[in-house]
Amino acid sequence: MADQYEEGIKAALQNRDLAKAAEMAQKYLDKSYNVRVNIGITGESGSGKSTLVNALRGIKNKTEGAAKTGVKETTTERTEYPHPKNNNIRIWDLPGIGTVKFTADKYIKEMEFEKYDFFIIVSNDRFRENDAKLAKEIQKMNKKFYFVRSKIDQNITSEKEEDPNTKEEKVLKEVKNYCTEELKKLDFESPKIFLVSGFRLPLYEFNDLWKTLEEDLPKHQRDVLLLALPNISLDVIEQKKETLASRIKWLTVTSVAGAAVLVPGFSCAVDIQIILGFAVYCVVSLGLTHNLLQKLSDVSGVSLEDLKAEIKSPLAGTEITKDLIIKFLASSATVLGEMAIEEGLRFVPIIGTLVAMSLSGVATYSVLTYILNSLTEDAQQVFKRSVG
Ligand SMILES: Nc1nc2c(ncn2[C@@H]2O[C@H](COP(=O)(O)OP(=O)(O)OP(=O)(O)O)[C@@H](O)[C@H]2O)c(=O)[nH]1
Numbered sequence: 431m432a433d434q435y436e437e438g439i440k441a442a443l444q445n446r447d448l449a450k451a452a453e454m455a456q457k458y459l460d461k462s463y464n465v466r467v468n469i470g471i472t473g474e475s476g477s478g479k480s481t482l483v484n485a486l487r488g489i490k491n492k493t494e495g496a497a498k499t500g501v502k503e504t505t506t507e508r509t510e511y512p513h514p515k516n517n518n519i520r521i522w523d524l525p526g527i528g529t530v531k532f533t534a535d536k537y538i539k540e541m542e543f544e545k546y547d548f549f550i551i552v553s554n555d556r557f558r559e560n561d562a563k564l565a566k567e568i569q570k571m572n573k574k575f576y577f578v579r580s581k582i583d584q585n586i587t588s589e590k591e592e593d594p595n596t597k598e599e600k601v602l603k604e605v606k607n608y609c610t611e612e613l614k615k616l617d618f619e620s621p622k623i624f625l626v627s628g629f630r631l632p633l634y635e636f637n638d639l640w641k642t643l644e645e646d647l648p649k650h651q652r653d654v655l656l657l658a659l660p661n662i663s664l665d666v667i668e669q670k671k672e673t674l675a676s677r678i679k680w681l682t683v684t685s686v687a688g689a690a691v692l693v694p695g696f697s698c699a700v701d702i703q704i705i706l707g708f709a710v711y712c713v714v715s716l717g718l719t720h721n722l723l724q725k726l727s728d729v730s731g732v733s734l735e736d737l738k739a740e741i742k743s744p745l746a747g748t749e750i751t752k753d754l755i756i757k758f759l760a761s762s763a764t765v766l767g768e769m770a771i772e773e774g775l776r777f778v779p780i781i782g783t784l785v786a787m788s789l790s791g792v793a794t795y796s797v798l799t800y801i802l803n804s805l806t807e808d809a810q811q812v813f814k815r816s817v818g
Pocket residue numbers: 474475476477478479480481482491498499500501502503504505506525526529580581582583584626627628629
């Protein structure tokens with residue numbers, strides 16, 4: 431799809447029709463932002479479903495607005511949780527099939543199984559008949575599901591209690607083998623099982639779950655979900671950077687038809703609104719707003735102060751206003767000049783064409799790139815500190 435839009439924009443630029451090019455770029459961006467993802471979280475009562483819902487939303491169980499959890503908080507109604515970073519992502523906390531007096535058929539109907547893009551089947555033990563039944567129904571519908579074995583931290587802790595020399599890998603292997611064998615008995619030949627702790631997504635195999643998922647999802651859904659995901663690894667931060675970087679080209683094209691303004695101390699007129707929008711988008715996606723840092727502090731147990739100490743960019747951890755962007759531009763003029771990006775830009779598709787046509791477009795491109803690069807560095811440092 432991107433190719434088709436790129437061709438259109440190139441043609442418009444060749445005709446020097448900046449307005450048309452900007453309109454097409456905006457259309458592409460709208461399409462890629464407005465993508466819905468519905469995730470169904472299912473499994474037996476008490477298996478850790480609601481905890482996983484909260485973890486995916488980057489919050490701790492007892493945070494306000496979190497899905498209710500605990501030994502007595504059985505979820506009997508299906509509940510929808512919008513992702514705090516992106517309202518288009520809906521995580522559905524489904525009751526366990528064992529907790530409601532439904533036949534599998536009725537359950538699937540009541541839960542509107544066709545609605546979800548994929549399912550996570552959670553168990554804190556081996557997977558049982560009911561899990562298998564659901565998985566088979568999902569398979570029949572040609573949809574994807576992933577087995578998540580939750581609370582793996584508990585297994586490790588208790589094994590270590592018995593023998594302090596127990597290696598973590600050994601426990602992981604044993605649990606994985608056991609779950610695999612049990613699922614084989616239920617007719618799943620080589621099931622994919624991910625060992626996860628809902629309390630600490632960066633540990634254990636949540637990363638592997640993401641790697642599998644991203645291969646299965648269509649591109650736009652993958653991108654949208656990736657950017658909403660908590661920072662579970664340096665790898666994921668790098669992927670976020672690439673995804674955000676791929677938006678810069680389109681944003682730049684939308685900027686060339688807009689109103690560029692001169693910023694005192696900055697060499698060139700730029701579109702402040704676009705820069706502000708992108709900065710906010712990056713800060714949210716990379717988990718660097720004050721609120722998201724606070725949540726990370728709650729989840730990781732590292733103090734907010736310590737996390738904030740890792741941050742260098744003036745755009746992170748604070749409210750991004752127009753004034754802040756103007757100040758930021760004025761103070762970054764030298765760095766941006768030194769980057770001498772304009773030379774290299776001649777070789778970037780589409781942007782290369784703009785180099786001769788729109789100075790402000792080129793400046794916007796450089797600014798957006800600079801913002802993304804510095805925020806990514808901050809996110810990496812914060813992440814290292816949070817798991818450190
Ligand atoms: N140690 C540890 N405890 C967990 C984990 N996930 C959930 N728990 C605990 O297990 C209990 C049940 O978790 P919930 O998330 O409420 O489970 P649920 O599947 O939503 O339960 P129902 O809604 O009753 O079906 C809670 O006390 C959680 O704190 C985990 O990964 N590690």
